């Protein structure tokens with residue numbers, strides 16, 4: 001008798017690591033050990049059980065997310081987003097994972113830009129960010145989980161995208177197929193230089209490092225730089241989406257708001273690497 005194999009699932013149970021299967025009601029996933037995970041009304045899956053949460057609301061807080069939304073939707077990082085989408089389209093990937101995807105701004109840009117068919121997945125530890133991402137992009141597959149413990153099957157992804165997001169080298173290698181791509185975006189030396197000058201007594205340029213996680217070989221590097229002129233409110237949003245926010249007090253915020261016609265350099269390094277066989 002032919003045995004009927006369940007369809008291959010990309011998800012692993014976060015409790016026992018068995019494969020998760022979508023059950024016929026299509027509203028929840030379950031493993032062979034009867035751990036169940038319901039799809040949220042927005043369509044995402046929460047695979048971060050409370051026992052693995054280190055705080056009530058891990059990841060970026062709502063204020064940071066709102067600031068990032070306001071700033072990104074105004075289009076200031078569009079040149080970088082377009083360069084990322086072009087690099088992905090030039091290296092076709094069926095399954096792409098956006099690691100630390102926040103509210104999915106880059107996933108939506110990729111969907112809109114890429115001509116090659118692509119199935120987009122996004123993961124972030126902040127539940128409210130994933131809920132917003134899933135609502136805005138119903139065709140993509142978003143989950144709540146930590147990049148330190150990715151509930152995805154081994155070698156599932158053709159490509160992983162990491163834009164200003166934390167990651168775990170072992171997990172990155174595990175979820176990528178052999179010869180899969182890793183595309184990272186990191187700040188270049190001049191990134192937000194004028195903003196830093198208003199915050200730090202002695203601002204320092206970001207060091208240019210070409211460090212890749214072990215087991216990856218470089219394929220391509222692009223530097224995307226441009227100057228932006230956000231209005232005072234958008235400058236404050238920019239401040240609050242960066243780690244500089246921790247250093248800024250009221251006096252600094254006032255100086256940022258009041259600087260006449262402040263122009264700010266943006267500088268991004270895009271690094272494409274391939275997983276060594």
Ligand SMILES: C[S@@+](CC[C@H](N)C(=O)[O-])C[C@H]1O[C@@H](n2cnc3c(N)ncnc32)[C@H](O)[C@@H]1O
Pocket residue numbers: 058059060068099100101102103105123124125126129145146147148162163164165166
């Ligand atoms: C600087 S933001 C970048 C967001 C998005 N990639 C972008 O560039 O707009 C970092 C993101 O990583 C998420 N994050 C932080 N720690 C994480 C972890 N351990 N696992 C998954 N996501 C995490 C935060 O919630 C936040 O959305």
Ligand SMILES: [Zn+2]
Pocket residue numbers: 013014015016017018031032033034035
């Ligand atoms: Zn399980």
